[in-house]
Amino acid sequence: DSGRRNEVDIRLAGFLFGFDTVVISGAEQTIQKLWGLGAALHGLTLSAALWGTVLGALMGGWPTEKYGRKRTLFWIGLLYFVSAVCSGLAPDPYSLMVARFIGGVGVGISTVAAPLYISEISLAHARGRLTGMFQFNIVFGILVAFLSNALLGRVGGEHAWRWMLGVEAVPALIYTLCCFGLIESPRWLITHRGDRAAGLDVFRSINPGFSEAELQTLADEVDASVSHTGNAAKFFTRRLRVP
Numbered sequence: 001d002s003g004r005r006n007e008v009d010i011r012l013a014g015f016l017f018g019f020d021t022v023v024i025s026g027a028e029q030t031i032q033k034l035w036g037l038g039a040a041l042h043g044l045t046l047s048a049a050l051w052g053t054v055l056g057a058l059m060g061g062w063p064t065e066k067y068g069r070k071r072t073l074f075w076i077g078l079l080y081f082v083s084a085v086c087s088g089l090a091p092d093p094y095s096l097m098v099a100r101f102i103g104g105v106g107v108g109i110s111t112v113a114a115p116l117y118i119s120e121i122s123l124a125h126a127r128g129r130l131t132g133m134f135q136f137n138i139v140f141g142i143l144v145a146f147l148s149n150a151l152l153g154r155v156g157g158e159h160a161w162r163w164m165l166g167v168e169a170v171p172a173l174i175y176t177l178c179c180f181g182l183i184e185s186p187r188w189l190i191t192h193r194g195d196r197a198a199g200l201d202v203f204r205s206i207n208p209g210f211s212e213a214e215l216q217t218l219a220d221e222v223d224a225s226v227s228h229t230g231n232a233a234k235f236f237t238r239r240l241r242v243p
Contacts, residue, residue: 013076018145019142024049027149045096055108069185073182087168090162121206184198
């Protein structure tokens with residue numbers, strides 16, 4: 001059951017990634033006419049989410065390491081939700097830029113947190129499928145955003161653009177609520193919190209067929225990987241300079 005909940009949340013994370021990235025495309029011409037935007041301000045309004053994505057991707061490792069994968073994924077959902085609601089209610093282009101920037105930060109952090117979480121909680125035989133589903137749902141979110149924009153453009157009237165941007169609040173809220181059922185990464189529990197017992201409990205829940213000796217071996221491998229890699233400075237070695 002926990003595995004299915006994790007899988008649903010991972011799919012939604014990818015879906016929101018794609019949806020948020022392109023949903024502005026259906027509203028951009030209306031926004032330009034509504035507020036009489038010049039080329040520069042129009043471009044900044046449309047690209048605000050992308051600037052947020054850059055920042056989120058650069059800083060995404062910090063909350064993921066400090067506060068854990070589960071809590072970070074939860075806050076990503078809140079960023080999506082706040083962004084969608086505030087975008088739909090934006091009274092001016094500057095408010096819209098801030099709202100879209102917030103959503104972009106969520107997108108950027110998710111590019112770090114979601115794949116990392118997948119790699120740390122999935123079994124080897126399911127890891128490729130889960131990673132593939134995350135990637136697939138990014139594209140699926142893009143497709144649904146275009147379909148949603150087309151539908152709302154026909155039935156939404158003069159405020160259709162607000163509905164286009166605000167409707168993302170629904171899947172964002174579902175995703176955020178799903179995060180309460182996530183398990184924490186056993187690797188993070190062992191290496192960052194120093195709680196081997198909690199990490200073993202997670203390993204036990206996602207590997208129900210493993211013996212106690214096998215679970216202890218998994219935890220030992222996590223400990224060993226940290227001792228072998230050391231701190232971040234050792235990552236930047238001559239051996240890895242080309243990759």
